[in-house]
Amino acid sequence: AQGNSYPSETTVKYVFRLHEATDYPWRPALTPFEFQKLLNNLTSIKIRGTYSERSAGYLDDVTLASARPGPGVPATWVESCTCPVGYGGQFCEMCLSGYRRETPSLGPYSP
Numbered sequence: 559a560q561g562n563s564y565p566s567e568t569t570v571k572y573v574f575r576l577h578e579a580t581d582y583p584w585r586p587a588l589t590p591f592e593f594q595k596l597l598n599n600l601t602s603i604k605i606r607g608t609y610s611e612r613s614a615g616y617l618d619d620v621t622l623a624s625a626r627p628g629p630g631v632p633a634t635w636v637e638s639c640t641c642p643v644g645y646g647g648q649f650c651e652m653c654l655s656g657y658r659r660e661t662p663s664l665g666p667y668s669p
Contacts, residue, residue, distance in 0.1 A: 598651040 563570055588596065607615025641650035644657040653659065 594649050594651055598647075598649060 605617065607617060639648065639650050641647070644654055646652045646654045
């Protein structure tokens with residue numbers, strides 16, 4: 559997937575990106591809003607490490623490009639969102655006080 563080679567007996571580097579753009583062939587296709595909802599509830603990423611009982615898999619040099627405020631150095635490379643009216647949170651994933659969803663769990667916020 560995403561141009562990566564098949565597993566082999568030599569060391570192989572794999573790179574995967576999560577994209578919200580609709581021009582990628584992911585199925586099911588998600589709107590940018592649905593993609594944000596998915597990321598807001600993401601609790602794990604599972605990677606298959608071996609393909610047979612006799613093989614061994616190793617995972618190293620993992621990079622997860624995300625951040626939340628903390629005592630460390632600011633991650634200036636992380637995107638900062640400006641939310642539309644009625645939306646709040648780091649990724650505009652929450653309904654602000656005084657707003658609600660037109661349809662529960664789906665659709666835009668409305669006063």
